[in-house]
Structures are given as structure tokens and as C-alpha cells.
Amino acid sequence: MENKEYTAKDFSSDQEVRWCPGCGDYSILKQVQSVMPEIGVDKEDIVFISGIGCSSRFPYYMNTYGMHSIHGRATAIASGLKAARPDLSVWIITGDGDSLSIGGNHLIHLLRRNFDTNILLFNNQIYGLTKGQYSPTSEKGKKTKSTPMGSIDHPFNPLALCMGADATFIARTMDRDPKHMREMLKLSNDHKGSSLLEIYQNCNVFNDGAFFGMTDKATKMNQTLFLEDGEPLLFGENKSKGIKLDGFKPIVVSMEDTSADDLWIHDEKDRVKAGLLTRFFDDEMPRPFGVFYSEDRMLYEDALVGQIEEAKELKGKGNLDNLLKGSNTWSID
Amino acid sequence: MTQETVEKVVIFFAGDSGDGIQLAGSQFTNTAALYGNDLSTFPDFPAEIRAPQGTLAGVSGFQISFGSTEIFTPGDECDVLVVMNVAALKANLKRLKKGGAIIVNTDGFDKRNLRLAGFEDGENPLSDNSLSDYRVSEMNVTKLTRECLVDITLGVKEKDRCKNMFVLGFVYWMYNRTLEHTIEFLTQKFKSKPEVLEANIKVLKAGYNFADTCEISSSRFEVKPAKMSSGTYRNIMGNQATAIGLIAASQQSGLDLFYGSYPITPASDILHELAKHKNFGVKSFQAEDEIAAVSAAIGAAFGGALGVTATSGPGVALKGEAIGLAFMLELPIVIVNVQRGGPSTGLPTKTEQADLLQAMYGRNGEAPIPVVSASTPSDCFEASFEACRIAIEHMTPVFFLSDGYIANGAEPWMYPQTKDLKDISVPITTKTEDYLPYKRDEKLVREWAIPGTAGLEHRLGGLEKEAETGNVSYDSDNHEYMVKIRAEKVERIAEFIPLQKVDSGEVKGKVLVLAWGSTYGAVKTAVKELLADGFSVSHAHLRYINPLPKNLVELLSGFDKVLIPEINNGQLIKIIRDKYLIDAIPLNKIKGTPFEAREIKNRIKELHDGK
Numbered sequence A: 001m002e003n004k005e006y007t008a009k010d011f012s013s014d015q016e017v018r019w020c021p022g023c024g025d026y027s028i029l030k031q032v033q034s035v036m037p038e039i040g041v042d043k044e045d046i047v048f049i050s051g052i053g054c055s056s057r058f059p060y061y062m063n064t065y066g067m068h069s070i071h072g073r074a075t076a077i078a079s080g081l082k083a084a085r086p087d088l089s090v091w092i093i094t095g096d097g098d099s100l101s102i103g104g105n106h107l108i109h110l111l112r113r114n115f116d117t118n119i120l121l122f123n124n125q126i127y128g129l130t131k132g133q134y135s136p137t138s139e140k141g142k143k144t145k146s147t148p149m150g151s152i153d154h155p156f157n158p159l160a161l162c163m164g165a166d167a168t169f170i171a172r173t174m175d176r177d178p179k180h181m182r183e184m185l186k187l188s189n190d191h192k193g194s195s196l197l198e199i200y201q202n203c204n205v206f207n208d209g210a211f212f213g214m215t216d217k218a219t220k221m222n223q224t225l226f227l228e229d230g231e232p233l234l235f236g237e238n239k240s241k242g243i244k245l246d247g248f249k250p251i252v253v254s255m256e257d258t259s260a261d262d263l264w265i266h267d268e269k270d271r272v273k274a275g276l277l278t279r280f281f282d283d284e285m286p287r288p289f290g291v292f293y294s295e296d297r298m299l300y301e302d303a304l305v306g307q308i309e310e311a312k313e314l315k316g317k318g319n320l321d322n323l324l325k326g327s328n329t330w331s332i333d
Numbered sequence B: 001m002t003q004e005t006v007e008k009v010v011i012f013f014a015g016d017s018g019d020g021i022q023l024a025g026s027q028f029t030n031t032a033a034l035y036g037n038d039l040s041t042f043p044d045f046p047a048e049i050r051a052p053q054g055t056l057a058g059v060s061g062f063q064i065s066f067g068s069t070e071i072f073t074p075g076d077e078c079d080v081l082v083v084m085n086v087a088a089l090k091a092n093l094k095r096l097k098k099g100g101a102i103i104v105n106t107d108g109f110d111k112r113n114l115r116l117a118g119f120e121d122g123e124n125p126l127s128d129n130s131l132s133d134y135r136v137s138e139m140n141v142t143k144l145t146r147e148c149l150v151d152i153t154l155g156v157k158e159k160d161r162c163k164n165m166f167v168l169g170f171v172y173w174m175y176n177r178t179l180e181h182t183i184e185f186l187t188q189k190f191k192s193k194p195e196v197l198e199a200n201i202k203v204l205k206a207g208y209n210f211a212d213t214c215e216i217s218s219s220r221f222e223v224k225p226a227k228m229s230s231g232t233y234r235n236i237m238g239n240q241a242t243a244i245g246l247i248a249a250s251q252q253s254g255l256d257l258f259y260g261s262y263p264i265t266p267a268s269d270i271l272h273e274l275a276k277h278k279n280f281g282v283k284s285f286q287a288e289d290e291i292a293a294v295s296a297a298i299g300a301a302f303g304g305a306l307g308v309t310a311t312s313g314p315g316v317a318l319k320g321e322a323i324g325l326a327f328m329l330e331l332p333i334v335i336v337n338v339q340r341g342g343p344s345t346g347l348p349t350k351t352e353q354a355d356l357l358q359a360m361y362g363r364n365g366e367a368p369i370p371v372v373s374a375s376t377p378s379d380c381f382e383a384s385f386e387a388c389r390i391a392i393e394h395m396t397p398v399f400f401l402s403d404g405y406i407a408n409g410a411e412p413w414m415y416p417q418t419k420d421l422k423d424i425s426v427p428i429t430t431k432t433e434d435y436l437p438y439k440r441d442e443k444l445v446r447e448w449a450i451p452g453t454a455g456l457e458h459r460l461g462g463l464e465k466e467a468e469t470g471n472v473s474y475d476s477d478n479h480e481y482m483v484k485i486r487a488e489k490v491e492r493i494a495e496f497i498p499l500q501k502v503d504s505g506e507v508k509g510k511v512l513v514l515a516w517g518s519t520y521g522a523v524k525t526a527v528k529e530l531l532a533d534g535f536s537v538s539h540a541h542l543r544y545i546n547p548l549p550k551n552l553v554e555l556l557s558g559f560d561k562v563l564i565p566e567i568n569n570g571q572l573i574k575i576i577r578d579k580y581l582i583d584a585i586p587l588n589k590i591k592g593t594p595f596e597a598r599e600i601k602n603r604i605k606e607l608h609d610g611k
Ligand SMILES: Cc1ncc(C[n+]2csc(CCOP(=O)(O)OP(=O)(O)O)c2C)c(N)n1
Pocket: A052, A053, A054, A055, A056, A071, A094, A095, A096, A097, A098, A099, A122, A124, A126, A127, A128, A129, A130, A135, B321
């Protein structure tokens, strides 16, 4: 079909948006609506599927096909939809609880199968909709209603988990950086295969400031690292710091006494280094944003359709009468 | 040697689960079917794949009843018991008629086997006269098999695997059958292993010739073809029929079949069967668990496919929440439950009808779902087709209930032709004027707008929806209205299913046996025999359990007593009592095995006599 000319407004539904004022979800909705006209897909061929959570209300606000399903299962529902309809552009909206707690199983299986879908994981490190319990990404020691003495759970590192599940596209962005988010959304869409985009999202009601250090002017330069394919890992004020590899051990160096040529050069296709990058997850290293890893691999839906075509070629298109009849019959008159 | 003509024979093959009993049984079944006998079979598997050899727990069995008359069940009592070892004898002797024949592999009665089967030192049923009521034919099958294969270079283990062919050949001779169909089957199966093929055929023939020449089997029986309705038949197993029913519904509706499933006994064979038929465009998807399987089916249905998922009771428990979602979304999916003994993991390889109430009520909130059940192996075809038809035409999830007994059982099937199948009309819309996702037609069915259709973009979800628009609504009056309208929509399906018929007997009388599912054969046999003896009894068998046929109330009122036999602790009876306020009488068996016709017969007689 001829691609139509759209504006962001075409993707906004008539439903009133009901997130708390100041919620990071607004920014994500806005960027997604503004990226949609640029992906070259007709509106009727786009589907948003979500689970349950504040973030999962998202499809109601998109003027596309959509489904607000049940907690944790958006990935499984999207798998069935994509298997049945490889022609559609399928987007999955999920929260940190939705995708990593109740829906953890379906997430890893979708990733390993590599259905061509785009997963937007809204990570606010809290259960928003149920009013503020800790989530699988909340930091250890976190005090919430359900953990008055502090959480004793070791948190998930979502991107390391997804690397472990052999995801073919892994990226991170944040609600406070619309420009970067738009770029990541487009790259997620462009990737053929399952794209996992983790979006740091501020829940200003139950977990305000979870990513403060990465968004505040005073600290963000030192706490964030923006990845560019083929470029050295540089961060800090005026890119004054770099990251070098000593064997497999990343070390922070000052650019005053290091040449850029000696730095770790980011390579999206390097699985081992991507694995190391996902491990930049404590206060010692800046937190990476951008595309960690990208790989081309057979799509599940292509292989599925391929086998059907092959079976048709081998046995001929199915004939119901022959199937009903089977191979051995006898007659009684 | 005598040759006797008999009407009906029941054979039970039993041995270690590694003895190839199921293969021998199914081969005998095919040969009997192709000869024109009516028949019914029942495999009885141990729960473990390879339980310790020689033990009672490891015994695998296969029962076949075949005859020149109509056969509705695999039979109550056996005429012939074929046992590969002493454990198989010990576990199954109770099935054998007094005076019945036992064919014994003596090699399975050595010291070790006797000990494993729990006999004291020195005890041996073959030598202590305990089998004097039966006709025993003893032969050392292992030794005879090995001897016949001396010239073949296979290893001893591989040679011993042909033992089942020896007894099969022996039984073929007893019933005057040709070896031709089994040889054909073996030729296909061992296409790429000529040595194994040769060995199997040799041993099969050796068993046949041994019976012909040896002194031990003195009688041979003739079982004439059955006088069945004229037509063309094939042999069919329940799970196979279900798979074909789903494909047929896909073809008749023009919708692609998407089948999401997670392996579980006794439903897995549907997945195996469908995976073989990709040339029908079937998309079979082995999901990571049952929740994913049903969720994927819902996703596929949203995309405009016929979404089906199959499992057994434990899997249905996992699917509950998603089935509720499908109910809210009003999307067509079919949930197949091949029931097995519960609760929990229960008796995975045994049969039970104990998930009816789970299908009826096993969801949060008010979520009635149509329930369709199959009564025999071949009936799985029509019943699963009907489940799909209702799902699609009424835009609702539908339960299709089968069970381990009919799923694995086999019978001759006068299969239909495509031109005899119903069309299924699909409520897909492409009209953009006045489209509202939850606007309903006179059946109360909403239209199905699928992604890819310009102008019909809409959002569905599990939150309560406003009538017509489908927008999220927390309004209390709207909620009550929607709960009632969804229930009414399911009730109205009663207008689109056949009226309840009486299977045997008159439409009025003393006792009505009202049954559902796999009890069909036993009830039918019992009622037919009692009718012949002049009793006032009838049999009605439900296929549609939700909604029930419109005329059922009238039918029930025509009888003094209503007996409801079930392989559970009383489930359909709760529904019938609730709905019609009648004092129906339960007959329950919860032993993991089907009813025997005589059990039902006895209860009917008691009721008939006012007890
Ligand atoms: C089966 C089930 N269990 C629990 C819930 C309650 N519940 C709804 S949302 C949620 C957690 C949401 O957290 P997250 O996925 O992080 O989304 P957020 O609200 O933070 O965007 C829970 C526990 C539910 N709806 N369904």
C-alpha cells in the first residue's frame, strides 16, 4: 500500500490521557507519536500490545490497532499476532514489573525466537499502578510499602538479562532526553528482529528521582555514557574521560594523558563487548545509553512461513478430502 | 484343530512399556478395521516412559474389542490376555473372563521377573494351578524370536525388540487375519533400515507359523465383518480426529489455523498431528508454557486467525486469566482440554471427566463460556469442528472437552466429505461507516475488525468497556449491563445448535440416562441391552453443555428418573440440578478408568425396580 502522509496528531486517539501529572510516560507517548509518521508504515498496519501497569495504558492513547491485555503477557500475545500476521508492525509496551516479574518468561522466549517486534520497556524501578511496591529492578535496600526495612532482593540488570536471552537488538534511552529517545525508537523500528529498548522513566509519585544522577545537569555528564557505533567511549565534562579495556576489564582514563585511539571503540556487532557494557551497572562506571548490540538473525515468523511453503512444495497444498480419508479405507455396501 | 465363529472378541495385550505393546495393539486394530470389523480400543499406559522393567508399575496395556456386531466400548471383560511377563499377568488377570485364553511369554516368568512382580521364592502362577480356570498357551517368545533371527547380524537387544511381532503373528493366526497390512506398515516404518525390516517381518511370520504348527493352540476363530451402515470407513483415534476437525474448521471458515500449545499428556498428540499438516497452512507453535500458548492464540485471533490452544486440566488452570481476557475481548479462540485424572498432576495417563466445572466456572468474574464435548474417538471431529464454528460465528472463546479415553482410543469412522461439512460464516468486517468495536447484531455478536483494515483502528482490552464504543468505562450501570449482555450472548447460542436427541429408547419413559463425553459407549451398550430385555430406559448424550439445548427441559420431564453417570464425583449433575431443579441421580466412578457397561446396567436396573 502507498504510504500515507501523517503527522503526530494522526496517532493520537480520542481518549483522555490519565497518567499522573509529571509522569515520564507522557514524554514517551509524545515521542512515539511523533516518530510514527516517519517509520513508513500505514497506520492500520501498526499494532500496540501492552500488559498491565501504568505504562501499559499506552495503547489506549495511540490511534492505531491496539490491545491492553493482561499482566505480563503482552510479549506472548504479540508472538502469536506476529506469527499469524508477519505483515504487521508490532510494538510491545511493558513495565519493569510486567516484563521482568510476572512476564519474565515470555520476554526471554520472545527474544530468543527473534520475532520482528519492538519492545519498549518502561523502567521506573517501581510498581506504579499498584501504588508503589518495589519491583525486580528496584535497588537493594529500597524502602517501599512492601519493604519497610528495605528490599533484600538482588535487582535484575534488564539488559544483561536480555543479552543472556540472545536478544538481537538491545538499547537504552530515557524519558528526559527526547531527542535521543526518538533516535532509539527509529533504530528499534529499523532493526529486523526483536528490539528491546529500555526506557528509564521517572515515576514522580512513587519513585521520584530514581535516575536523578543521570538527568541532573550537575551530575549527568559524569554518570552517563552515550554510545555511538564506531566511536570511542568518551564521557564527562567536555568528554574529558574515556574508557579503555585492560584485557576484559574496563577502566576509566583521563583524556589528558590518553589518545582516543587507545580507547574502547564501540562496535554494535561485538557480542562480548556488548555484554561488558551491560555490566556498567553500578556507581563506578557511567551508565551507557544508546545501542549496545545489534545482530541479524533469522526471524521466527520467516522460518515458520518458510516451513509452510516447503511443506506445500513437498506435499502439495493440503487437500481436506484426502486428509479426511487417511491412508487406509474400506467400504461396506 | 477347530474353527469357531464368534461375534465379538476382546483381547488385551500387556507387557513392559518397552515391549512394543502399543504398536502390536494398533497393528491388530488396523488389520481388524480393514477387514471390516467394528471395533473400539483403549490403550492403558504407565505414567513413566520406562518404569522399572518387570514391575507392576511398568506394565503397558492395549485393549481391543472387535466384532461382527456393533461395538461401542473396548469391552468390560477380556476373552484373551496376551502377557509378555508375569507382572503383566498379575496386573491384568482380573480383566479376563473365566475360561478365557492366556498367551504367555514364559521367558517373562523367570526368577528375576517373578521377584520384580512381587512373588515369593518358589511361587509361580504357571506352575501352581492358579490359572486352572483359563486356557493357557505357553511359549518362550524371546528364545523363539532369537532362533528365528540367527542368520541376521543385528545385536541381541535389537533382535529382542521384535518380540512383539511374534505374539502379533500368533494372534493373527488365531483370528485368521492376513499379515499383509502389518508388513506394509513395517515396510514404510523401516524404509531406511532394511535389516530391522527383515527381522520384524521374519518374526511376524514365525509367530504366525508357530501358531499354525504347534500343538498348544488348538482353536482358531473367525470374526466376520460387521454389518455396519454402508459407506467408506477409516480407522481414527480421538486426538487425530480433533486435529482434523480443527483443520476442517479452518478450511470451512477460510481462516488460517494458529495452534499454540505446551506439551502435556494426553493432549500432545494433537500438536504432533497438526505439526504434520503444515501444507494446510497450519501454524503450530510450541510455546514456553500454557499461558503463552493461549496468549499467542489470542494474539493470532486479534490478527484474524482461528486461534486454538490445547492442553489438559493443569494447563487449563494456567490459562484461566487469559481465557477471561478472550471473553472480554470477544475474540474467537478454542481451548481444547483433553482431560485426565486430577487434581494437580493426579493420574496423568488415566482418564477422568473432572474438569467440566473448571470449564464452566474456572475464571474470575462473570465469564460464561460455551462448552462442547466429544463422546467417542471419531466424534472428536464433529465436536471440535462445532467448537470452532461457535467460536467464530459468535465471537467467543469456546471450550472443547475430550478426555484420555477417547483421545487415545480408536474406532472405525465413516468419514465425511468436504461437501458435507457446514460452512462457517465469519463476522469479519471491512466497512468503515459507523463502526463501533462493541456494537452487536441480533445474535449479540460484535464485528471482527482486523489489523490491516484502514479506518477500523481500535483498541481492545481487559478493562470493562462501555457498551458499543468499547471505551474503558467504570460506570456501574454500564458494568451490570455488560455482564448481562455477555451472558445473554452465550445463552443465545442455544438458538444455533441442534435440539437434543434421544440416542436410544423412547422420548418418554421410566429412566433416562443423561450422559456426556466418553461415557457414551458404555451407556449406549447398557441401554441397548436393557431395551432388548424390555426395560423402559432411554439414553440422551449431551454434546453441548453450555448452553444446553433448548428442548432439554422438556425431554427431562418425560421421565420418572434421570440418571447421570460420570467419571468424576458429580459435575454435570450439579449443572442439571441447578438449571432444572430436578432430583437427578448420580452414578460416579473415579478410578481413572472408564465405566463398564455392566456397571451402568446394574444401576439402571435398580432404578427401574424402584431402588
Ligand atoms: C495477574 C495480576 N497480578 C497482579 C496484578 C496487579 N498489578 C497490576 S500492575 C502491577 C505492577 C505494575 O508494575 P510495572 O509493570 O512496573 O508497571 P508500572 O505501573 O510501573 O508502569 C501489578 C502487580 C494484575 N493486574 N494482574
